[in-house]
Amino acid sequence: MTEYFTETGSVEAVTARVSPQADARLAEVMASLVKHLHAFVKDVTLTEAEWEIAIDFLTRTGQMCSDTRQEFILLSDVLGVSMLVDAVNNRKPAGSTPSTVFGPFHVDGVPEREMGANISLDGVGEPCLFQGRVVDLDGHPIAGATVDVWSDNADGFYDVQQPDTQPQHNNRGVFRTGDDGRYWFTGIKPVSYPIPDDGPVGQMLGQLGRHPYRPAHMHFLISAPGFARLITHTFVAGDSYLESDAVFGVKAPLIVNFVATEDAESAVRWRADYDFVLPPT
Structure with missing residues (x-):
């Protein structure tokens, strides 16, 4: 019928x-x-008028997308959909490092660097040593784990947002752990920044009385054969936007104390220690 x-x-x-x-x-x-x-x-x-506004909003959101900007990802992020999709797809055993949103600024093809390298290519910002281990649920080191990292610069922008002013792959690096599972590299202490808010998503946030800021964080994408891939951040403890992250990405176990170094002669001003725990696939 x-x-x-x-x-x-x-x-x-x-x-x-x-x-x-x-x-x-x-x-x-x-x-x-x-x-x-x-x-x-x-x-x-x-109403029909509201539906026309919605169609116009979605049209402008698509028109804002480019090779270096994904407005629909921003829309998904600020509505909490990205974090919800992440949650239902990353139900992990107790003790595993929590995942969080991927974000729109990851870049494929970043060259692998020697362990300990400095990923701040422009030398701007407060130097920070990031270090720790990649281990399994029993605390055993994972050798050969790929540690892909990226962050904003001292002004709160990623290199792909400023291709004319930042060196390519600034504040990005790929490292591989040895037998001890350790990783360490020098970057800068991240700063909080607004997601791009000059488009439809930013206008929507403004009309809802919401701010566009993300708390300071370093991105990590960690993978190793036989283990679940981890996409996560480490957040700077004490940041004023931890409890109101525009994309809802903060989880308590990912908040890290960035410790000021006591060695006056050291070029590194901060240290962030964090161990990542991967469950098996």
């Missing part, structure tokens, strides 16, 4: 059109999407 579209039967009318030959997972996801989207429209009694 043909399902004609009615307000009360809107979901059934749409889902009935899906072919039995369609991919089962796609059909399942789309049926749920239609169900919740239609329920939302009915719940708020969405």
